[in-house]
């Protein structure tokens with residue numbers, strides 16, 4: 001039976017370090033959070049971020065904008081926050097109203113305040129192994145792997161999902177650790193090759209958003225399984241991997257919920273403190 005890789009325990013350890021770093025700063029770090037409209041998921045993220053910030057003595061400043069604003073209004077606010085000496089990091093809450101293009105808007109955030117690590121400059125730094133601000137989900141995955149004492153050097157790592165926020169930056173970071181990385185995606189499935197790749201994985205990371213996509217019987221004996229997927233099935237949250245069958249074969253596995261998810265807010269705060277340290 002696999003050991004569980006649980007995000008909460010790992011987050012607690014990292015929070016202790018963040019607390020110390022905050023104390024060493026001249027001023028409490030300030031996170032500017034932009035919420036557009038009244039989406040309930042975005043409002044829930046704000047609530048949990050504000051609580052996490054408070055616990056770490058981080059100042060959380062919420063900027064609420066009407067759902068009907070133009071992109072220019074949002075850009076103007078970002079540009080103002082970019083030059084505001086009191087602000088260390090900026091986050092735009094998702095989802096945004098349909099009329100606003102996140103990819104376009106997020107590029108206006110100053111790279112040194114981009115605590116989500118999604119500005120092209122920060123993504124580019126990952127390619128060169130020089131990134132300080134890493135996308136939070138990816139940082140969480142790397143921390144979970146690290147917490148299990150799992151060595152990546154020379155390992156067959158299969159990443160399923162090639163999004164800009166998870167799969168692609170993750171693959172680059174894994175390459176930096178000298179893993180042999182295979183990235184699978186919808187094309188792999190359509191070609192009927194997903195099972196073959198998954199079966200060869202010593203470390204499997206799945207970030208797709210389809211419950212039951214990866215069958216438990218595909219998991220290699222002793223493999224490490226990190227399930228990033230979040231799917232609501234009959235009022236329950238499940239991942240992309242068939243958990244019960246997979247945990248019988250894996251050596252380590254993340255529960256869903258409870259694996260990657262609980263770490264991401266902590267990673268956001270860690271990025272904020274990194275940004276504050278660099279500016280101060």
Ligand code: NAD
Nearest residue numbers: 137161162163166185186189207208209228229230260261
């Ligand atoms: P996305 O929609 O941007 O990308 C999905 C990826 O899955 C794409 O690469 C696509 O090619 C691939 N894909 C789709 N169908 C497939 C199939 N049948 N076989 C193989 N690959 C397939 O998604 P995302 O934003 O990267 O998120 C992925 C999942 O991770 C979602 O469930 C999301 O909720 C979850 N997520 C969780 C966290 C967390 O904190 N735990 C953070 C971010 C995303």
